[in-house]
Amino acid sequence: MPETAAQITEMIIIAIIYLGIFSVAGLFLVFMERRVAAWFQLRIGPNRVGYQGLLQTMADALKLVSKELTGTVKADKFLYNLAPYFVIISSLMALGLIPFSKSFQAFDINIGIFFLIAVSSIGVIGILLGGWASNNKYSLIGAMRSGVQTISYELSVGLSLLTMVLLTGSLQLSEMVEVQKHGWLILQGHIPAVIAFMVFMIAGTAETNRAPFDMVEAESELGAGFHTEYSGMKFAYFFLAEFINMFIIAAIATTVFFGAWLSPFGITESLPWLGIIWFLIKTFALVFLMMWFRWTFPRLRVDQLLTLEWKYLLPINLVNIVVMALIVWQKLTIQF
Amino acid sequence: MTNAALKELIGSWFPNPEVPVDDKPEKGISEVQEPQEPQPSSLLEFTEEGSEFLNIIVPATHLHALMLKLKTHPDTHFNYLFCLTGMDWEPALGVVYHLESTEHRHMVVVKVKTEDRDNPNFDSVSDIWRTAEFHEREVYDFFGIKFNNHPNLKRLFLTDEWDGFPLRKDYVDDINMVIK
Amino acid sequence: MQETTTINNFKSEEYFINMGPQHPATHGVLRLLLTIDGEIIKKVEPDLGYIHRSIEKMCERDSYQQIVHLTDRMDYLSSHINNEAVCLTVEKALELEVPDRVKVIRTIIGELTRIASHCLWWGVMGMDVGALTTYFYGFRDREMINDIFEETCGARLTMNYNVPGGLMWDIHPNFVNRVKKFIVHFKTKIPEFDRLLTENIIFQKRTKGVGVLSKEDAISFGASGPVARASGYSCDVRKYHPYSALDKVTFTEALQTQGDTFARYVVRIQELWESLSIVEQLIDNIPEGEHRVATNAVIKLPKGEYYQKVETARGELGVYVVSTGTKNPYRLKFRSPGFSNLSLLNHIAVGGKIGDLVATMATLDLVIPDIDR
């Protein structure tokens, strides 16, 4: 087999594996959200299909696939159909960078973090397109809110990650993890790192359009926001992408703040394959935290959302970067 | 204020031009019942029969002036219009206003009537009590009573093309109405 | 700013949007015609009548016993209080003195209805501002009350427990125990309500200073109930015109002066405490006696006009009966609290955002069948 063909085959195989991960993770996250929400709300949650309802989301996905695709007559058909793919492809691309373990990472480029931030903000184009092309006023309001929100909170995500990059000195994800062998970054950077983590979680929740920042959907205000006019599998793409984005935000936080696949205090250093388990445990803990937010807090108003970003998070972030720089300069980091 | 005091006060606002003011004492209920009696000293009719409140029956021309006075006069100060009812007395159409003063906590009922069934017409009180805006729309909707100077007088519950005024006694709808 | 063009009364930046009749925030089939400039609301115009059943016309053909069950279908969240209003009117007209036992039971169930209604409102309020979990907590407590009702009255929502002259049945033997259990349970839950929503900083930011209604406007718009009391207008019918056993209990009227959405919220939470204390005062002192006095099978009210007001969970409900002495009322008018409260929506929502409108509407606590009678 010629080398290029082999490479292409390899890429295809990897792509298929990632697609599998994508769908399984997405479906599991949906299921987890439903169960967690149910437990918060004195309910039982889906427990009929499969063991403890594990196959419930599979059944739902099947139902969605088999449903009719409806749309408005005056919609811009091309953009309308294109929008879900934007959203889902951007989140799929971001997934490729996540270092599940030392050897399990699709591509480890030297601008890893930068690429993640860049890619994850493409998704908003899909939302804007979807809202615009649906020819629905509620969708349009939702899409505009989404644009405003994502552009604002992109800054905080970037800056809070930049704070941590000061510590590692590299944008490459694998190197960032290597640095954390001497203590997770949230410990190394202590106070500014904790602040950066908090800012990142808030901004990350906002960027994935989840409650309490679900201005975009805001079902009590806008019906369903930008995907009001979508149905069947196209709706499912949006839905799935939302959950994958949540997973990605949690995964980035795990990588940058909690040492990715590294076990706490190196207790399972000798068993490298356990890394993936550690990674998933940490990620799902953060995902759970985001779900906890969602099922507890009321939604912000759109102007308050912007106030929070521009008047509070951004200045805090900027100060935080300076503090972090001072700490790195004075070598005040905690290292084991 | 007691009903009698209210009656004294309110009655003095609209003296009957045909009767000298200090000529006759007010007779109250009996005058309403028997129109052959001598002219009352006020343009307003008062009655307390069959009701726990003081009822004032006012000619349509004086409705708005009376209402404004009732609201603004410091002794009456009826600032809370809590019920506005359209009525079909057969043949007369009318409106019943229930007023309360949040300061003095007394209540009064004002009634206004018209015999004109085809084009009943009263002055709107929505500039005095803003709640009347919706209530008058409801009355217009069900009784077809028009209110002059109402800011937005159109059907509230029924569709614009609805034919007839359902709460009138002579309204017939063979399909939707079940008569027992 | 450049000159704006105006077409059909719309400025070029403004556009028109339909909120409802099937919108999650309108809680029923209320349709609001919004004129919006971006996110800012310029005008709200309610469009009603989607479920108008003309109950007033139906009442003109029904006997007085039959009217009672129609009032269940008006404000279905405080159906018992609606029933009570009609029964009180009929009893007033007939000059019928009902036994003390009936009065006390009516008041207890009325206050429980109020608690149930406010529980539902609290859950839905949380949901409207985006906190979905409140819905289930509110419904859990409401469910306990509904079980009590079901055991005693036979139905959970449209109870029709009152008849002119008393109650349809005596209370169930378990009633007192269950209510006591509920009081103990609910006392631990209201602080939880507070912790979950009232003290939440996002919630306070969403509601404080939003939809401000001044006292003068509240009176002029005929507001009643918690909406008016949040503006500082003391209007509790239970205080000023006590009916049933309400003159025997002591309670303070919940009053706030800010008049904003948060004040309306706080008033309702306070009312939960008030109603609970009223129930607590009465539940041990249900006097023995008949649960009903006999009336004629055909009730004919004496000629005249009768007006009775009661305080439902939403405000002042008035029943205005005009009788000509026959077995049917000549004209029956329900002065529903929601109708007047809805009329002020345009006044307080203009200038706010869409999110504000939703929060404001949630605290007006509109029940659409009450408006579309």
Place this chain on the structure above:
Amino acid sequence: MSVTGKYFLNSRKGAITQQYPDNRDTLKMFERFRGEVIMPHDENNEHACTGCQKCEIACPNGSIEIIWDRGIDEYSGKKRKKIDKFVYHLSLCTMCGLCIDVCPTDAIKWGQNFENSVYDRTKLTRVLNKPDSKLRAGIED
């Protein structure tokens, strides 16, 4: 968050869900529950309805129709009213309870069945007295 967190941890025992079709056997309605109007018959296939039509008058919606006849009462030998069919339109019924309240002989009662939905509208019109049933002895208006 503390409130929701507490409920999350106690979710096992705190769930208030009624798993409805599964708990059909254990689900018991209260005895006063107003599900539908029924006419109890005893073991001799006898009911207590004298056909006085008070319920028919009391019903606000016309959901009760009594088709009656005059016949010889076999216990007393007198000629009196007898019901032929007690027709009950469940589709019109609002469960107000006035008919049961007004019934002088307690011939009709509330049934606790709440699963009232059927596939065919005609099934909602019921004849409450069983075929060949007759009036119990000693029941007078």
